[in-house]
Amino acid sequence: MTTAKNNSQYFQDIRHLHLMLAPIMLLPLLLTTITGTVYQIVDLAGKKDEFHWLLHWHKGDFGILNLEVIYPFLNALGLLVLLFTGIFMWLRLQRTFKKQST
Numbered sequence: 001m002t003t004a005k006n007n008s009q010y011f012q013d014i015r016h017l018h019l020m021l022a023p024i025m026l027l028p029l030l031l032t033t034i035t036g037t038v039y040q041i042v043d044l045a046g047k048k049d050e051f052h053w054l055l056h057w058h059k060g061d062f063g064i065l066n067l068e069v070i071y072p073f074l075n076a077l078g079l080l081v082l083l084f085t086g087i088f089m090w091l092r093l094q095r096t097f098k099k100q101s102t
Helices: 002-044 048-059 071-101
Strands: none
Touching: 002 048, 002 071
């Protein structure tokens, strides 16, 4: 009984971590994706000199707040945590469906 209770609490902790981190990571990941894509399009069009500021934002340089040193690592860490917690929740859901169908 205690093992089932501990597993349930562990699952709730994983789910809570995922739910708390997802909204926090939304803006940096969207910003990185959009600025990287737009900069690539601008570069292909041959106008990258006019939009060099996009590359600064992509790297985490926001003017007064310069996070270039840690921004990629924070993005990667946040994305990895979301990936692992999401996969864990998905696998747990798959096991639950298999138990119910048998």
